Amino acid sequence: MTKFLEIQGLRKSYPTPDGKEVSTVFEHANFSIEKGEFVCVIGHSGCGKSTILNILAGLDEASDGLVLMDGKEITGPSLERGVIFQNYSLLPWKTTLDNIIFAVRARWPSWDKSKVEAHSKRYLELVGLSHALDRKPAQLSGGMRQRVSIARAFATQPQLLLMDEPFGALDALTRGVIQEELIKIWEESKQTVFMITHDVDEAILLSDRILLMSNGPKAQIAESVKVSIPRPRTRTDIIHDENYYKIRNHLVDFLVNRSKGLSGSVCDVKPDHQPLTVDLAAS
Incomplete structure (x- = not known):
């Protein structure tokens, strides 16, 4: 696989109602996605996940930073990027x-x-x-x-498929069935996917890597967690893999205990910040 999507120094800010200050949703976002890779991003509401997806889709503009797809800057919508929203x-x-x-x-x-x-x-x-x-x-x-x-x-x-919590409005049983359909169609197409989800188990089932975002304001992409579970995967089989609970416990611990402390609003985030790469299979 080759590096396909590159995000460099991405930041999104909005002026406050009085126009005197700037509210920064996220900053110093640096990550890349390889061709054919399935990447999920998880974080609490308000950290800017959907905003990043909209920037990748060309539906929103970053306040700072650069997004390159196949070496070309993304400057607007394109048929080379498909989007699946929650509302069909x-x-x-x-x-x-x-x-x-x-x-x-x-x-x-x-x-x-x-x-x-x-x-x-x-x-x-x-x-x-x-x-x-x-x-x-x-x-x-x-x-x-x-x-x-x-x-x-x-x-x-499309060269890049963007999915914004596509199963969030569905009941658990229906969501499980469609997750399996998604796996089947992705394994055949091998398209590059960037997906937002709040569901830890969904992220483990679907993705090659999971990006973890700290809380906003001034959120950052803090970690990149490798999902070290062989494919093909099913919901019933992955829970028996030796790495499943290692990965799941790590994700839950981040979301519950560590995401707030890693926020840029309470720690000094460097402009060239790279997310920590975590491979729990090696630990």
């Missing part, structure tokens, strides 16, 4: 299949109708929705809508 974002007047076709046509306008349709159906099949091609979003459950959203994002084959 489907077109309510279009069928399941037409929602995918709409995105695929935008991505490859030169493709003929039959190629677009075959490509779209293939990705719906990967998320188990071949039986629901003609249904509209209102006729689908929340879990099915999110499967359509996932299929649409993967079908456009």
Whole structure:
């Protein structure tokens, strides 16, 4: 794998209501993601996780710093970056299949109708929705809508897929099923993924690495934890891996006990700060 996404000195600040001071959400964010890597980021609300994702998507601008994808600076939205939000974002007047076709046509306008349709159906099949091609979003459950959203994002084959708590609104059982669908489709596509989650177990199941953010204001990406559990993974099998509880306990300890003390508001964060790399399999 090669270094694909580079984030250098990223900072996001907002003026206070009186306009006299600046409130810094996060600062000195430096990290990289390799091609084909699945990376999750975890942190308490208000630390700037979604803001970082929106900057990577080109939907927001950083106050300082640089984001490079494949050596080129990200300056705005692009079809090379796909986003999956928590609220599905489907077109309510279009069928399941037409929602995918709409995105695929935008991505490859030169493709003929039959190629677009075959490509779209293939990705719906990967998320188990071949039986629901003609249904509209209102006729689908929340879990099915999110499967359509996932299929649409993967079908456009973006170089970078950004996911903002895509399963946060789903019940635990549905979330588990869709996590397995996501693993299956990611293992086939090997696309690069950056995902926000609040679920420690979800992060361990899905990711190659987990970035831990300290509390805001002046949050920082404090640690990069390697998930040393072989793939393929399932929810029932990973709990038996010798590294599972080492990783889980480390993540919970960070979130409960250490994230506040590492905040830039209470400690001196250097501009060239690099997150601590943690490989618990080696400990």
